[in-house]
Amino acid sequence: MQPVPSLIPLSLPDLSALETRYVLEALESRRLAMGAFVTTFEEKMAVMCGVTHAVAVNSGTAALHLIVRALGLRAGDEVITTPYSFVASANCLLFEDVIPRFVDIDPGTYALDVRRIESAITPATRAILAVDVFGQPADWPALEALAERHGLMLIDDACEAPGASVRGRPIGAWGWAAAFGFYPNKPITTGEGGCITTDDPEIASLCRSMANQGRRTPAIMEHVRLGYNYRLDELSAAVGCAQLERSDDLFARRRQVAAWYDEALTGLAHRIRRPTEKPGSVRSWFVYVIELLPESPAGLRDRVMERLRAAGIGCAPYFPTIHLQPYYRERFGYREGDFPVAESVSARTLALPFYSTLEKNEVERVAEALAGAFSAAEKNGNE
Numbered sequence: 001m002q003p004v005p006s007l008i009p010l011s012l013p014d015l016s017a018l019e020t021r022y023v024l025e026a027l028e029s030r031r032l033a034m035g036a037f038v039t040t041f042e043e044k045m046a047v048m049c050g051v052t053h054a055v056a057v058n059s060g061t062a063a064l065h066l067i068v069r070a071l072g073l074r075a076g077d078e079v080i081t082t083p084y085s086f087v088a089s090a091n092c093l094l095f096e097d098v099i100p101r102f103v104d105i106d107p108g109t110y111a112l113d114v115r116r117i118e119s120a121i122t123p124a125t126r127a128i129l130a131v132d133v134f135g136q137p138a139d140w141p142a143l144e145a146l147a148e149r150h151g152l153m154l155i156d157d158a159c160e161a162p163g164a165s166v167r168g169r170p171i172g173a174w175g176w177a178a179a180f181g182f183y184p185n186k187p188i189t190t191g192e193g194g195c196i197t198t199d200d201p202e203i204a205s206l207c208r209s210m211a212n213q214g215r216r217t218p219a220i221m222e223h224v225r226l227g228y229n230y231r232l233d234e235l236s237a238a239v240g241c242a243q244l245e246r247s248d249d250l251f252a253r254r255r256q257v258a259a260w261y262d263e264a265l266t267g268l269a270h271r272i273r274r275p276t277e278k279p280g281s282v283r284s285w286f287v288y289v290i291e292l293l294p295e296s297p298a299g300l301r302d303r304v305m306e307r308l309r310a311a312g313i314g315c316a317p318y319f320p321t322i323h324l325q326p327y328y329r330e331r332f333g334y335r336e337g338d339f340p341v342a343e344s345v346s347a348r349t350l351a352l353p354f355y356s357t358l359e360k361n362e363v364e365r366v367a368e369a370l371a372g373a374f375s376a377a378e379k380n381g382n383e
């Protein structure tokens, strides 16, 4: 009998005895909300990002929403952002009836193409919301210069980029404020969770108040503004504290797995582009996304994905473009062709299994399966 090969999932959190110990400590303390783990987690986030303020919340989406509100963005304001991202980076604007003005991406980094931004600025434009796609930092020095020149605010959706930096300055410290997310597939996880980082004390205190029902002071029933319950709980923060203590190791392991992939995929260089690290920046390894070359036959990516899945290998089409999501099409009338670079990249990108505990032989198995999937899918496609 053939041994059944184990499945290789798309992602897995890396949890050690330390996470377990801290969660048990939190449970035994009987303090499940607004306690020491949340405070410690915020201190550690501020240190990692080189900022003065970190506000923990219960998702990356909540972090983005609070930043939008704290910056005073309102109905009818326009914010320039990318169509090639996870949907939350544009949804956070719609929560406040702020209008996303999508600008096409740089095919090299998948980030907002800074050269295209100026022509999208209108009298209603108030801010730029850039995303560090797949952990590769956006072009922050250029974004900062452009935002200053036009008097625009600058927001970083850094959900995919903890540990990254540009010119030695950490992600989390660029822009007016940055949002992090800690869903289990992210490089740092808390289960569900998020965080806002900023050097601006006013933004920090507004976010802190709005995350806690608009209170003036944490435990007191005086509500001075519209707020939410976006608080991170102690159990999640306990996991996060352990993750941040282990972050150097977690990031190094992900980098090692990426290097194994680079090596294992050299034989497919005529078919795919492997992810890169932009000179002058340190990227975070959130996912390992390969891109089929532009001359690939239409539909090949999807056929390759089917074959990988059939071989028990997790994969995903990261990202479908935001503007072509049914809700955005219906609400704003977007159509194919509106953002051709993002659409072309989106039709050809594919995330492979990627997590810090992935082993070298598993990476090699994925690479073999991928080569096999290409051959089979091409044959199939030509019939």
Ligand SMILES: *Cc1c(COP(=O)(O)O)cnc(C)c1O
Binding pocket: 058, 059, 060, 061, 062, 085, 086, 088, 089, 131, 157, 159, 160, 181, 182, 183, 193, 194
């Ligand atoms: C994960 C992610 C988010 C949202 O984070 P949640 O914690 O799932 O709400 C936002 N933007 C980007 C780019 C993400 O990858």
